[in-house]
Amino acid sequence: MKLDQPYKCDVCAKMRESDANRWWLLWMVTEGIPPAGLLLGAWDPVLAEREDVKHACGEDCAQKLVQRWMQTSSFEAPSSRPVAPGAARGAE
Numbered sequence: 628m629k630l631d632q633p634y635k636c637d638v639c640a641k642m643r644e645s646d647a648n649r650w651w652l653l654w655m656v657t658e659g660i661p662p663a664g665l666l667l668g669a670w671d672p673v674l675a676e677r678e679d680v681k682h683a684c685g686e687d688c689a690q691k692l693v694q695r696w697m698q699t700s701s702f703e704a705p706s707s708r709p710v711a712p713g714a715a716r717g718a719e
């Protein structure tokens with residue numbers, strides 16, 4: 628089914644053109660315990676409309692948003708050290 632107003636992935640800019648694919652939502656929590664955190668949830672049409680919610684087109688992009696948040700405490704890509712797609716973690 629084609630969607631009238633497709634969402635865009637906040638990582639790779641892919642459009643969510645149908646309900647067929649598994650998309651994820653991520654948003655920051657700035658109140659409560661812990662004082663700052665990250666929430667990851669399954670796609671929800673109501674939640675997806677919130678301004679502070681980020682849209683990820685799949686596991687890879689959801690993981691990138693998690694990674695960004697861990698590195699910068701925001702969803703902005705760290706400009707100084709870009710994360711290579713599929714970079715091996717063994718070197719650390």
Ligand SMILES: [Zn+2]
Pocket residue numbers: 636637638639640641683684685688
């Ligand atoms: Zn994506």
